[in-house]
Amino acid sequence: MRILKQNPILRLVNSYIVDSPQPTNISYLWNFGSLLALCLGIQILTGVFLAMRYTAHVDLAFDSIESIMRDVSYGWALRYTHANVASFFFIFVYAHIARGLYYNSYKSPRVAPWSIGVIILVLMMATAFLGYCLVYGQMSLWGLATVITNLLSAIPWIGNDFVEFVWGGFSVGNATLNRFFSLHYLLPFVLAALAIVHMLTLHTHGSSNPLGISSNVDKIAMHPYFIFKDLVTIYLFLLVLSIIVTQYPNLMGHSDNYIPANPMVTPASIVPEWYPFYAILRSIPSKLFGVIAMFAALLIYLVMPIADTSRIRGNQFRPLNKFFFWVLVVTFGILFWIGSQHPVEPFVTIGQVATTLYFSWFIIITPLVGIIENSLFDIALLAKEGNK
Amino acid sequence: MPGPKVYIGWWGAMGGPKQKGITQYSISPYRQRALKGMLSGYIVHGIRRIGAQAPYFVPPFAVGYFVYTWAKAKDHYNNSKAGHLAAMQAGEHGDH
Numbered sequence A: 001m002r003i004l005k006q007n008p009i010l011r012l013v014n015s016y017i018v019d020s021p022q023p024t025n026i027s028y029l030w031n032f033g034s035l036l037a038l039c040l041g042i043q044i045l046t047g048v049f050l051a052m053r054y055t056a057h058v059d060l061a062f063d064s065i066e067s068i069m070r071d072v073s074y075g076w077a078l079r080y081t082h083a084n085v086a087s088f089f090f091i092f093v094y095a096h097i098a099r100g101l102y103y104n105s106y107k108s109p110r111v112a113p114w115s116i117g118v119i120i121l122v123l124m125m126a127t128a129f130l131g132y133c134l135v136y137g138q139m140s141l142w143g144l145a146t147v148i149t150n151l152l153s154a155i156p157w158i159g160n161d162f163v164e165f166v167w168g169g170f171s172v173g174n175a176t177l178n179r180f181f182s183l184h185y186l187l188p189f190v191l192a193a194l195a196i197v198h199m200l201t202l203h204t205h206g207s208s209n210p211l212g213i214s215s216n217v218d219k220i221a222m223h224p225y226f227i228f229k230d231l232v233t234i235y236l237f238l239l240v241l242s243i244i245v246t247q248y249p250n251l252m253g254h255s256d257n258y259i260p261a262n263p264m265v266t267p268a269s270i271v272p273e274w275y276p277f278y279a280i281l282r283s284i285p286s287k288l289f290g291v292i293a294m295f296a297a298l299l300i301y302l303v304m305p306i307a308d309t310s311r312i313r314g315n316q317f318r319p320l321n322k323f324f325f326w327v328l329v330v331t332f333g334i335l336f337w338i339g340s341q342h343p344v345e346p347f348v349t350i351g352q353v354a355t356t357l358y359f360s361w362f363i364i365i366t367p368l369v370g371i372i373e374n375s376l377f378d379i380a381l382l383a384k385e386g387n388k
Numbered sequence B: 001m002p003g004p005k006v007y008i009g010w011w012g013a014m015g016g017p018k019q020k021g022i023t024q025y026s027i028s029p030y031r032q033r034a035l036k037g038m039l040s041g042y043i044v045h046g047i048r049r050i051g052a053q054a055p056y057f058v059p060p061f062a063v064g065y066f067v068y069t070w071a072k073a074k075d076h077y078n079n080s081k082a083g084h085l086a087a088m089q090a091g092e093h094g095d096h
């Protein structure tokens, strides 16, 4: 045990995951961080092995993946794990962010972990987009590579030149596939570095807790208490994952991506896997402002530490804000669904209303609810003072 | 090196009020039942706790579900024979 506390590197391990003081009252919603770290680890491991056989060439990419699935021993497990953990990664990150919004984790002193988290989210999406393109099926080529890169053409003046610069040609082709592969290999390591900084900044002040007040009077050690609590959800995840990988591996995929990419044929309908943000993009008639809105929809999470005017941390004692938290969840769900629909009425109007609600949640509702709740608390306290 | 204010200390200097008179009780590990009443307790208390949150999440989800079913039915109608006919009579669909 002494070496764990004296060796300069093991000391760090000790202070982060062995002796690290944790609030006694953090709920299961605080388990998503360790699940996310596990997902990143699984993705890097399986990805490195997939890359040993994957071939980044327009003529070979699709077949090389089929070959991994059919010819390599347990290659199917490697590939299906990589594909499905990517989906779980997003489910977990949305849950992790929702926990942050519900318990106002973004408030000082945790502005840094939150802001780094938003950058992690953007980078995760970029990585997933690049990875999906690598399969080079119809959805890779049209749903993502073409539609998403074309968004860049909305940049004023240089847009069209810039898209060709990104493609490395006049359309999505071999050069594009190669640079996407290169970046898809690189970005997860950038993500890993950011995740470490995320935990570094969190470690300075420690985790928050459902009550939103200081838990310095009531801490217990990470090990064994939260190591084993984290293991509960880790085993649960591995159980569900193994059922999905072995029994329903294509549950979360799109069948069109089993058709090799064909630049001469567009798929019947193009549905990027970016539903909520795609819905926001489409609900704005101007292409440029649509693209800006789509990125703003992600970056707007950065305003939370300023937008939240409440003096109280966490929704436990903020009934009005608790209600509006669920309003945001439902709005997000509606955008998710609208993004997968054809752009016809009534879906267009619903998408526009949901987009408006989404943005007003951050810049109007949240600050206003904070001010209202603060004032109500003040009034209640004043009344109490008066009674004395 | 100067640094930011840190909100948490290390064991023994956590930053909370001084603790005194701590008493610990425990029963023999042979007598403990770690999961005693977990499931039966959850049936009562879990449902009660989730139920207490219902006023906050049921209305938004109800509205969302209503919008979802309404729009789906409307879309279904728009793509039906009757819907096409109605649109044509209203002069919306041009000549197809």
Ligand code: HEM
Binding pocket: A029, A030, A031, A032, A033, A034, A036, A037, A040, A093, A096, A097, A100, A103, A105, A106, A110, A113, A114, A116, A117, A118, A120, A121, A191, A195, A198, A199, A202, A206, A207, A208, A209, A301
């Ligand atoms: C690869 C992705 C990520 C990893 C590996 C990760 C990891 C972690 C871990 C291990 C914790 C501590 C345990 C917990 O509270 O769950 C944590 C806390 C936190 N994370 Fe993340 N995270 C990731 C992404 C994000 C994102 C996208 C955001 C926000 C946009 C975010 C915001 C936060 C905040 C605010 C906390 C402190 C919560 C509190 O104590 O109340 N994280 N993260």
